[in-house]
């Protein structure tokens with residue numbers, strides 16, 4: 595029988611649709627195995643300041659389909675300090691917690707390793723809309739966000755067509771172009787600008803003019819927030835082509851909403867696997883999605899090398915936008 599009897603979990607960093615489904619899976623799988631599960635509110639901030647609640651079947655009822663995180667989340671500066679890290683581990687020890695599950699991004703996993711360095715096992719579940727975590731093909735929330743962007747762009751397309759305009763749609767992703775690339779392909783954008791690739795203004799203009807000559811009366815350019823300023827780019831395009839441009843920053847709408855079925859299933863599988871891994875008394879693991887399998891991997895893979903950019907999809911997107 596496993597020595598793990600009491601576990602805690604928290605959500606950390608930017609929220610992502612599907613986090614609630616992951617919380618539910620951890621709690622129910624834990625209870626199924628006779629483990630006591632504690633939720634920590636507001637991420638590492640709540641951990642450092644002792645904001646624990648005991649979870650039961652009822653606590654996680656009716657959350658599977660809800661966006662956001664019922665445990666709330668935070669970006670904790672205190673957790674970056676040795677003092678904060680010491681207090682975080684002390685809070686867990688004080689409550690006899692055997693292990694901690696962290697649902698979040700790579701920054702949150704770094705915090706986790708400072709806790710495991712103090713002797714408390716940790717497992718990470720990758721959840722961020724950015725899908726920028728190395729070692730896993732997908733993170734919880736990414737699929738929902740792509741669908742949100744596609745829905746928004748199809749609305750923008752209606753007005754773009756009616757007014758014969760070029761729209762620049764800025765999407766999130768921090769320093770990673772995965773949201774822009776995937777959503778750009780999914781909505782058939784004319785150009786997709788990502789931080790991983792150099793911006794070629796001549797090519798963007800060539801595509802716009804070529805479309806215009808064919809009688810195309812609208813264009814959509816997807817701009818990753820980390821690539822460039824959509825405002826400046828829009829102004830430059832207007833000056834150089836004479837086309838009427840508009841900019842839409844989608845912003846935090848991309849983080850909200852009910853998770854897609856894919857994200858709920860992914861979150862449920864990852865939550866379940868995280869509990870199994872802890873029951874096997876392993877630590878410093880991340881639950882990854884690799885070739886459609888849910889597998890544990892060393893946590894440090896998440897923040898070692900950068901996640902490789904999908905060049906093949908990027909090139910295809912350019913070929914399809916002729």
Ligand code: F6P
Nearest residue numbers: 608722723724766767768819849
């Ligand atoms: O990491 C998720 C994310 O939504 C990024 O895409 C974005 O750059 C950032 O978080 C925004 O953070 P905040 O909500 O703190 O403004």
